[in-house]
Amino acid sequence: MSTEKEDFSEILRNGEFESLTENYLGTNSVFICSIRHENIILKVVYKPVKGEAPLHDFQYGTLFMREMASYLISQHLGWEIIPLTIVRDGPYGIGTVQLYIDHNPDKDYFSIRSHRKERLKQIAVFDILTNNADRKASHFLIDDYNHVWGIDHGLTFNIEYKLRTIVWDFINEPFSREIISQLESLKIEMSSDSKLLKEIGTLLTQNEIQALIDRLEVMLEIPSFPTPSLGRNIPWPPI
Numbered sequence: 001m002s003t004e005k006e007d008f009s010e011i012l013r014n015g016e017f018e019s020l021t022e023n024y025l026g027t028n029s030v031f032i033c034s035i036r037h038e039n040i041i042l043k044v045v046y047k048p049v050k051g052e053a054p055l056h057d058f059q060y061g062t063l064f065m066r067e068m069a070s071y072l073i074s075q076h077l078g079w080e081i082i083p084l085t086i087v088r089d090g091p092y093g094i095g096t097v098q099l100y101i102d103h104n105p106d107k108d109y110f111s112i113r114s115h116r117k118e119r120l121k122q123i124a125v126f127d128i129l130t131n132n133a134d135r136k137a138s139h140f141l142i143d144d145y146n147h148v149w150g151i152d153h154g155l156t157f158n159i160e161y162k163l164r165t166i167v168w169d170f171i172n173e174p175f176s177r178e179i180i181s182q183l184e185s186l187k188i189e190m191s192s193d194s195k196l197l198k199e200i201g202t203l204l205t206q207n208e209i210q211a212l213i214d215r216l217e218v219m220l221e222i223p224s225f226p227t228p229s230l231g232r233n234i235p236w237p238p239i
Helices: 003-014 063-077 117-130 177-190 195-201 206-221
Strands: 016-023 030-037 040-048 085-090 093-099 140-142 148-150
Touching: 003 030, 003 040, 003 085, 003 093, 016 040, 040 063, 063 085, 063 093, 063 117, 063 177, 063 195, 117 148, 117 177, 117 206, 177 195, 177 206, 195 206
Parallel strands: none
Antiparallel strands: 016 030, 030 040, 040 093, 085 093, 140 148
């Protein structure tokens, strides 16, 4: 992680919340706000636990921890899919605080589908690994530097198969050698008493961690993109 990001992390952890505005587009409560620390102001997305809507297949009050675990996995892989994310108390209690990405709201998955295939493959592999149940087209953000980000990772790490994604472009295609190598590195970390495993252990249950390890092992045994399941495999709404 760069020095700039480390500095941003400290600002997110220690700064004061300002100008909260609720975003009413989703199921859960999401606030767009600013965090001020000394003379620096950062725009962020704040998702408090109190704003989580109850779900029948994810334990209430755990979505923010799944968001954080997703961020840690993304960073360890070196993929920088998820914007800088921390967990802290805020005006409505504990939740995630994530750096806001300035982006063109008219661009989404369909805007980059034809010419950013390698990045989409990376994100698709990440979703298989984390068992993402909610990869909509609008969850792809393209910033001013043409970096493709992924957001909204609360519905991840279920012990049951839940993969629901708009990205089914690469069925049966093999993973790249680079992706396989990065997954192998992650497997080593997940099978040792590593800092990553300890951090994830505070966010997920032991069963969820074991399911993650099991998925990782299957992905290395069969390193190719899966076919859609017979059940629901696209989120609703898909956008």
